[in-house]
Amino acid sequence: MQAQLIALDWGTSSLRAYKLGPAGKVLEQRALSFGIMHLPSESREIAGVRCSDGFELAFDAACGDWLDAVPDLPVIACGMVGSAQGWSEAAYRNTPVDVASLGQALHTVRSLRGVDLHIVPGVIEQVGLPNVMRGEETQVLGVLQGLAAHVLIGLPGSHSKWVEVADGCITHFDTFMTGELFAVLSKHSILGRTQQPCEHFQAEAFDRGVNVALSKDGQRGVLSTLFSARTLGLTAELAADQQPDYLSGLLIGHELAGLPEHAKHKPIVLVGNAPLCARYQRALALCGFAHVSLAQAASERGLWQLAVAAGLTQPVLEA
Amino acid sequence: MQAQLIALDWGTSSLRAYKLGPAGKVLEQRALSFGIMHLPSESREIAGVRCSDGFELAFDAACGDWLDAVPDLPVIACGMVGSAQGWSEAAYRNTPVDVASLGQALHTVRSLRGVDLHIVPGVIEQVGLPNVMRGEETQVLGVLQGLAAHVLIGLPGSHSKWVEVADGCITHFDTFMTGELFAVLSKHSILGRTQQPCEHFQAEAFDRGVNVALSKDGQRGVLSTLFSARTLGLTAELAADQQPDYLSGLLIGHELAGLPEHAKHKPIVLVGNAPLCARYQRALALCGFAHVSLAQAASERGLWQLAVAAGLTQPVLEA
Numbered sequence: 031m032q033a034q035l036i037a038l039d040w041g042t043s044s045l046r047a048y049k050l051g052p053a054g055k056v057l058e059q060r061a062l063s064f065g066i067m068h069l070p071s072e073s074r075e076i077a078g079v080r081c082s083d084g085f086e087l088a089f090d091a092a093c094g095d096w097l098d099a100v101p102d103l104p105v106i107a108c109g110m111v112g113s114a115q116g117w118s119e120a121a122y123r124n125t126p127v128d129v130a131s132l133g134q135a136l137h138t139v140r141s142l143r144g145v146d147l148h149i150v151p152g153v154i155e156q157v158g159l160p161n162v163m164r165g166e167e168t169q170v171l172g173v174l175q176g177l178a179a180h181v182l183i184g185l186p187g188s189h190s191k192w193v194e195v196a197d198g199c200i201t202h203f204d205t206f207m208t209g210e211l212f213a214v215l216s217k218h219s220i221l222g223r224t225q226q227p228c229e230h231f232q233a234e235a236f237d238r239g240v241n242v243a244l245s246k247d248g249q250r251g252v253l254s255t256l257f258s259a260r261t262l263g264l265t266a267e268l269a270a271d272q273q274p275d276y277l278s279g280l281l282i283g284h285e286l287a288g289l290p291e292h293a294k295h296k297p298i299v300l301v302g303n304a305p306l307c308a309r310y311q312r313a314l315a316l317c318g319f320a321h322v323s324l325a326q327a328a329s330e331r332g333l334w335q336l337a338v339a340a341g342l343t344q345p346v347l348e349a
Numbered sequence: 350m351q352a353q354l355i356a357l358d359w360g361t362s363s364l365r366a367y368k369l370g371p372a373g374k375v376l377e378q379r380a381l382s383f384g385i386m387h388l389p390s391e392s393r394e395i396a397g398v399r400c401s402d403g404f405e406l407a408f409d410a411a412c413g414d415w416l417d418a419v420p421d422l423p424v425i426a427c428g429m430v431g432s433a434q435g436w437s438e439a440a441y442r443n444t445p446v447d448v449a450s451l452g453q454a455l456h457t458v459r460s461l462r463g464v465d466l467h468i469v470p471g472v473i474e475q476v477g478l479p480n481v482m483r484g485e486e487t488q489v490l491g492v493l494q495g496l497a498a499h500v501l502i503g504l505p506g507s508h509s510k511w512v513e514v515a516d517g518c519i520t521h522f523d524t525f526m527t528g529e530l531f532a533v534l535s536k537h538s539i540l541g542r543t544q545q546p547c548e549h550f551q552a553e554a555f556d557r558g559v560n561v562a563l564s565k566d567g568q569r570g571v572l573s574t575l576f577s578a579r580t581l582g583l584t585a586e587l588a589a590d591q592q593p594d595y596l597s598g599l600l601i602g603h604e605l606a607g608l609p610e611h612a613k614h615k616p617i618v619l620v621g622n623a624p625l626c627a628r629y630q631r632a633l634a635l636c637g638f639a640h641v642s643l644a645q646a647a648s649e650r651g652l653w654q655l656a657v658a659a660g661l662t663q664p665v666l667e668a
Contacts, residue, residue: 159566160580190574204569205576210538218533219526247478250523250607252571253600257508257524261479281572288569 031057033344036093036103037333038147040111042067042166045330047092053345054334058096064088066110066117077143085117086142097145104342106333108150109165112137113173117147122154122162128199129171129332133339148329150336152201161205165329166191172332173301173325174198182289182296186306190285192293206285209306211279221256221277224263228271233312235272239279240313243287252284282313350376352419354662355412356652357426357466359435360484361386361603365648366411372664373653378626379416379552385436386427396462404436416464423661425652428484431456434493436466441473443483447518448490448651454581469655472519480524484648485510491651492620492644493517501608501615501643505625509604511612525604528625531597540575540596543582547590554591554630558598559632562606571603601632616640 031051039046039252043065049058057208064070069084097103112120120137136148152164166185170193173183177195185191188209194202216222242248242255259277266278298319300307307324314322338345350370358365362384368377374450383389388403396408407492414423431439439456455467471483489512492502496514504510507528513521513644535541561567578596581587589594617638619626626643657664 154584156584158576159561159574159586160586161576162580162583204573205580206572207538207575208572211534211572211575214533214537217539219529236631242478251526251603253525253530253604254523254607255478256526256530257480258478261481261524264481265473265475265479267479284570285572288573 031055033057033096033100033103033226035334036096037330037335038089038092038105038111039106039165039168039333040107040116041065041109046094047086048330048332048333049093049096050334054331056330059330060092062088062092064091066113066115080141081142083142083145085111085336089117089141089147090143094143095323097143101145103145104148104337105145106136106148106150106337106340106342108168108233108329108333108336110201111147112149112152116149118149120149120151123151125153125157125203126199126201127153127167127337129335132167132171133336136336136340138279139307148337148342149342150333153203155203159180161203162189163193163203163205166193166203167200168329168332168336169301170200170328170332171196171221172328172330172337173299175331177299177325178297180296182293182298183299184300184310185302186282186310187301187302192289199203204288206288208281212281214254215277216274221273223258224260224270225273225277226270227274232272232275234289235268236309236312237281238268239276239281240283240286240316241279243280243283244317248284248287252281255280255284275293278309279313283317284307284318286310286313297323299323299325301325301327350374352376352415352422352486354653354656355415355422355424356649357408357430358487358648358652359422359426359430359494360384360428363521363578364407364411366415367649367652368412368415369649369653372652375649378649381407381411383433384488385432396529396607398461400461402461404430408436408460408466409462415461416462421468423656424463424464424480425455425467425469425656425659425661427487427648427652427655430466431470434485434593435468437468437512439468439470441471444472444476444522445486445518445520446472446486448654448658451486451490454653455655455659455661465490467656467659467661468557469652472522473524476521480522482510482512482524485512485522486519487648487651487655488620488646489519489651490654491647491649492618494650495616496644497616501612501617501618503617504621505601505619505631506621510584511608521650523607525607527600527604531600534575534596535593540578542593542597543579543589544592545589546593551591551594554587554595555598555628555631556635557587558595558600558636559602559605560598562599563636567603567606570599574599574603597628598632601628602636605629605632605636605638613638616642618642618644620646 070087073082118139344347356367392401437458509525625627
């Protein structure tokens with residue numbers, strides 16, 4: 031089957047490359063560790079020139095052989111590669127955005143071998159506190175097919191995103207620093223000192239954390255409930271190996287308590303790392319969110335649609 | 350003037366020693382760096398015995414010469430010295446507590462030189478989520494003289510305490526991990542990467558942080574507003590050297606938003622580090638708390654009163 035597009039999901043810590051055929055079918059894919067904070071440093075010859083630029087080297091490692099075989103393949107990328115710390119900055123686009131408007135706003139950087147890399151801009155919302163994302167917008171656009179017209183998409187992670195979509199259009203989103211807070215508290219605060227890791231998921235401790243966040247005590251906010259991860263240990267109500275999952279449930283519970291009330295009546299779709307999505311699904315049920323489903327992350331599908339909207343490739347149907 | 354009591358305020362990172370005379374008058378005081386996590390390690394002779402115990406060594410450094418001069422001086426201590434990681438564990442006392450009940454519950458450990466150290470127990474509250482303090486109860490009891498019968502005492506710090514007092518009795522308290530969260534986020538999270546320290550207090554940025562916590566956005570909780578410390582930088586609304594004070598105001602604002610509504614009508618007294626209390630005083634005004642005053646931290650006064658209640662010394666009036 032003939033290759034039509036190279037799609038790169040290029041984040042902070044990893045780089046995924048897809049060779050896509052007609053209708054966006056994945057013909058080949060590879061995962062590299064060359065996120066923009068972990069670029070290769072060993073110089074090499076590219077297109078006859080000695081090169082030591084990390085972005086060029088990573089780009090060549092990701093898809094140089096595909097381009098050698100078909101030099102005119104279009105290439106599209108999303109994620110932190112378009113940030114100020116990336117290869118070339120693709121200015122944010124304001125909400126609302128959809129496939130058509132983002133696809134027409136791709137930012138181009140020319141690689142050493144003469145091939146253009148088309149970078150998807152991140153999205154900014156400036157109503158109230160500013161909010162930004164880079165890469166998640168492409169994941170969201172990639173999962174919309176077959177979903178209800180109005181849906182809330184949750185992307186749990188270091189910086190969890192909650193994205194409201196109406197008729198294929200990203201209208202609003204929020205960011206919660208839940209994952210990063212869990213990590214820094216576990217590694218660097220007094221709470222980590224009494225924690226012990228546990229091989230198995232401690233469901234009871236996790237649920238307890240969620241329920242504390244939802245309780246009257248929880249209304250004082252996470253700055254107040256956090257200390258309970260220590261005091262419940264002091265009072266022998268929480269074993270050392272239950273404390274990590276208690277803290278996880280507590281933080282996720284506070285995140286979900288911060289979702290707007292109308293979210294309770296909307297279909298919710300979780301996208302991302304499966305074990306983390308399972309935690310969120312469990313917590314959402316405890317919080318009374320009724321319509322929750324999971325979707326496979328699919329940046330490559332979003333990238334395909336954006337490339338079609340940009341005219342980089344044709345939405346050819348399979349024969 | 351004759352010494353009557355040695356009082357030690359012995360915390361995690363420091364040890365303050367007071368030689369008190371009649372009516373608790375401070376005759377001499379010294380500050381040592383020998384908190385329970387920073388004990389001396391070089392062995393030395395104490396009372397004719399070679400000793401390498403860190404608590405004994407710190408105790409001797411703090412008041413050995415005072416005891417050499419007056420061997421039967423009673424000694425009282427408060428703080429983390431009575432924790433499980435301390436010299437000897439003084440079991441928590443449940444709220445409500447006052448000077449009389451705490452004074453009758455001192456825990457004793459005998460030092461190498463034969464002198465007893467009387468340790469003030471920490472206080473635990475087990476209504477709802479458990480809460481504990483060690484040392485703050487003594488600070489609170491030490492500042493009550495001259496205050497209204499019903500008062501809310503705030504002790505800002507790594508783990509801020511808010512202590513409700515009625516008729517000399519500690520009836521309830523909460524803990525907010527505000528200071529520690531500020532420290533770990535600044536040092537170890539993505540927020541720290543764009544922060545630059547600033548010599549001068551950035552009042553405007555601080556106030557903005559407080560106001561965001563109080564705003565509609567703030568109602569989603571601190572997990573959500575935290576990211577604004579980054580995005581306001583990305584949108585050039587906050588300079589790098591304003592970001593630390595913005596984050597400080599944001600966290601303190603969320604802490605104060607978690608105080609009970611009835612606190613707005615109570616006299617509030619702040620105790621502790623002066624620059625930090627000034628931040629809280631500023632934020633309290635923005636939050637609409639009307640009756641706020643400052644009090645000098647005075648563990649030694651609390652320790653004196655507890656020693657009197659315990660019968661370790663006499664409440665002799667000055668001639």
